[in-house]
Amino acid sequence: xxxxxxxxxxxxxxxxxxxxxxxxxxxxxxxxxxxxxxxxxxxxxxxxxxxxxxxxxxxxxxxxxxxxxxxxxxxxxxxxxxxxxxxxxxxxxxxxxxxxxxxxxxxxxxxxxxxxxxxxxxxxxxxxxxxxxxxxxxxxxx
Amino acid sequence: xxxxxxxxxxxxxxxxxxxxxxxxxxxxxxxxxxxxxxxxxxxxxxxxxxxxxxx
Numbered sequence: 001x002x003x004x005x006x007x008x009x010x011x012x013x014x015x016x017x018x019x020x021x022x023x024x025x026x027x028x029x030x031x032x033x034x035x036x037x038x039x040x041x042x043x044x045x046x047x048x049x050x051x052x053x054x055x056x057x058x059x060x061x062x063x064x065x066x067x068x069x070x071x072x073x074x075x076x077x078x079x080x081x082x083x084x085x086x087x088x089x090x091x092x093x094x095x096x097x098x099x100x101x102x103x104x105x106x107x108x109x110x111x112x113x114x115x116x117x118x119x120x121x122x123x124x125x126x127x128x129x130x131x132x133x134x135x136x137x138x139x140x141x142x
Numbered sequence: 143x144x145x146x147x148x149x150x151x152x153x154x155x156x157x158x159x160x161x162x163x164x165x166x167x168x169x170x171x172x173x174x175x176x177x178x179x180x181x182x183x184x185x186x187x188x189x190x191x192x193x194x195x196x197x
Binding site: 039 | 162
């Protein structure tokens with residue numbers, strides 16, 4: 001059930017609760033309707049917590065997948081990443097197109113937050129060397 | 143259903159002509175406080191989320 005539906009259920013329950021004056025008896029129905037209302041409020045709080053969890057999860061995914069790329073300076077407008085042979089992306093001031101798998105984007109995120117500056121060209125050359133030596137090793141093996 | 147459990151506080155439903163005991167009243171008060179704490183924690187989480195997105 002949605003939060004909105006639960007809220008209207010709460011309103012209709014609250015409308016049933018009598019306001020008592022001095023000398024009035026508080027009836028069992030007065031008590032029971034309040035218990036019902038409390039139970040509905042608890043359900044609403046739980047639904048809101050679930051919704052909050054979803055939003056936090058979505059934000060975390062967004063931060064990992066998009067934010068580290070967008071944060072990069074515009075001088076690095078075009079980045080071709082082929083670390084795992086699965087990731088490729090292009091960033092320009094007008095158009096942002098991203099095609100990155102989760103592992104590669106995590107790698108990107110860690111690079112982006114690296115406090116020590118590493119020359120990206122040297123880093124890429126090193127990655128290519130590592131990649132080609134591993135390919136050579138595989139070829140030699142086979 | 144003769145009772146509900148609200149964050150660990152059990153509140154009983156009463157039948158017509160049953161006496162509403164002080165414990166029934168106090169349980170409702172306890173449940174209200176528990177809900178208040180839950181809402182306070184949720185409010186903190188929303189505030190953190192707002193800070194993250196810069197709202």
